[in-house]
Amino acid sequence: MKVLLDLCVVPLGVGVSVSEYIAACQRVFKDAGLMHEMHMYGTNIEGEWDDVMAAVKKCHEVVHKMGAPRISTTIRLGTRTDREQTMEDKIKSVEQKLFRS
Amino acid sequence: MKVLLDLCVVPLGVGVSVSEYIAACQRVFKDAGLMHEMHMYGTNIEGEWDDVMAAVKKCHEVVHKMGAPRISTTIRLGTRTDREQTMEDKIKSVEQKLFRS
Amino acid sequence: MKVLLDLCVVPLGVGVSVSEYIAACQRVFKDAGLMHEMHMYGTNIEGEWDDVMAAVKKCHEVVHKMGAPRISTTIRLGTRTDREQTMEDKIKSVEQKLFRS
Amino acid sequence: MKVLLDLCVVPLGVGVSVSEYIAACQRVFKDAGLMHEMHMYGTNIEGEWDDVMAAVKKCHEVVHKMGAPRISTTIRLGTRTDREQTMEDKIKSVEQKLFRS
Numbered sequence: 001m002k003v004l005l006d007l008c009v010v011p012l013g014v015g016v017s018v019s020e021y022i023a024a025c026q027r028v029f030k031d032a033g034l035m036h037e038m039h040m041y042g043t044n045i046e047g048e049w050d051d052v053m054a055a056v057k058k059c060h061e062v063v064h065k066m067g068a069p070r071i072s073t074t075i076r077l078g079t080r081t082d083r084e085q086t087m088e089d090k091i092k093s094v095e096q097k098l099f100r101s
Numbered sequence: 102m103k104v105l106l107d108l109c110v111v112p113l114g115v116g117v118s119v120s121e122y123i124a125a126c127q128r129v130f131k132d133a134g135l136m137h138e139m140h141m142y143g144t145n146i147e148g149e150w151d152d153v154m155a156a157v158k159k160c161h162e163v164v165h166k167m168g169a170p171r172i173s174t175t176i177r178l179g180t181r182t183d184r185e186q187t188m189e190d191k192i193k194s195v196e197q198k199l200f201r202s
Numbered sequence: 203m204k205v206l207l208d209l210c211v212v213p214l215g216v217g218v219s220v221s222e223y224i225a226a227c228q229r230v231f232k233d234a235g236l237m238h239e240m241h242m243y244g245t246n247i248e249g250e251w252d253d254v255m256a257a258v259k260k261c262h263e264v265v266h267k268m269g270a271p272r273i274s275t276t277i278r279l280g281t282r283t284d285r286e287q288t289m290e291d292k293i294k295s296v297e298q299k300l301f302r303s
Numbered sequence: 304m305k306v307l308l309d310l311c312v313v314p315l316g317v318g319v320s321v322s323e324y325i326a327a328c329q330r331v332f333k334d335a336g337l338m339h340e341m342h343m344y345g346t347n348i349e350g351e352w353d354d355v356m357a358a359v360k361k362c363h364e365v366v367h368k369m370g371a372p373r374i375s376t377t378i379r380l381g382t383r384t385d386r387e388q389t390m391e392d393k394i395k396s397v398e399q400k401l402f403r404s
Contacts, residue, residue: 275379277377277379280375
């Protein structure tokens with residue numbers, strides 16, 4: 001089962017600057033060989049369910065190891081059985097509607 | 102690693118009534134022996150990371166099997182290394198602050 | 203437009219214990235006269251769109267005033283035009299499916 | 304109060320293809336003159352709290368008008384009082400950490 005996932009990891013108890021933790025998560029996705037793209041409020045990740053979820057768990061492990069005693073994460077995730085859809089397809093589909101109008 | 106997770110599964114392509122799919126997910130959590138409690142906009146689940154995540158995956162599999170071609174799920178999840186905290190602790194902690202004020 | 207909203211306010215830069223901030227938000231909802239119910243990972247709130255959103259804004263103002271320099275909030279919210287649905291209806295609808303099965 | 308918001312609008316009861324509704328929301332943000340950028344699983348929007356929230360409400364009104372009887376939306380939103388931060392700053396801050404490592 002393929003999944004498109006949008007992840008936002010928020011470390012607590014480490015002050016207001018969280019970018020080094022976010023950077024560490026980017027390295028987790030890269031090391032896992034997963035397609036991923038960061039945006040302002042999270043990171044889009046694409047892949048097989050088990051691979052993507054293993055990376056999410058790894059992020060928590062890494063961020064705790066870096067010193068964050070508490071993490072509050074939010075995830076949006078989509079699966080579909082009717083057809084395959086990549087990240088790029090999804091954006092293109094909306095853009096086509098915008099240009100047509 | 103223990104996790105407190107808040108799950109909201111939204112099946113698409115099956116009309117506006119989604120309660121039978123939510124009910125099916127409740128059965129997944131029950132069958133998995135996981136502490137869980139439904140609220141208006143999701144279900145709180147508590148347990149070991151791998152057990153909870155296996156149940157989330159099972160929900161997607163079940164809901165697709167019931168006929169939903171597409172699912173959009175949102176998750177909030179918290180882990181902490183400083184101390185253990187159960188669902189009940191979390192609610193109590195806020196209530197104490199409310200009663201004291 | 204009626205809305206059912208699920209709110210989770212996470213203050214950053216104030217350590218790992220956030221329950222006093224959550225308690226302050228509960229008082230905001232109470233003072234606003236909004237139906238609300240706390241769960242493990244958020245609070246369900248029901249009411250007219252503008253009233254509910256004014257309360258969400260008030261929460262941010264109050265939590266900042268209490269000393270949190272940064273807040274990361276997540277919201278799920280539902281609107282529908284086909285019929286009115288209260289918090290209680292939503293839970294009942296799932297429970298009926300569970301008992302029938 | 305400035306806000307950075309990440310919005311994902313999911314129309315229910317209109318089948319599995321939702322891109323025309325997402326496109327309509329993009330037009331709402333553009334007409335409102337708000338900085339916004341679509342990603343795979345939502346849209347980042349930046350601006351004054353009231354302006355951004357008015358646009359979110361407008362999205363729901365437009366999507367209902369287009370025929371969706373039910374909408375389930377998720378939002379992440381951040382405010383901070385310590386300093387101003389734009390969308391671009393946020394991404395840059397993580398990228399600097401990545402390049403340094």
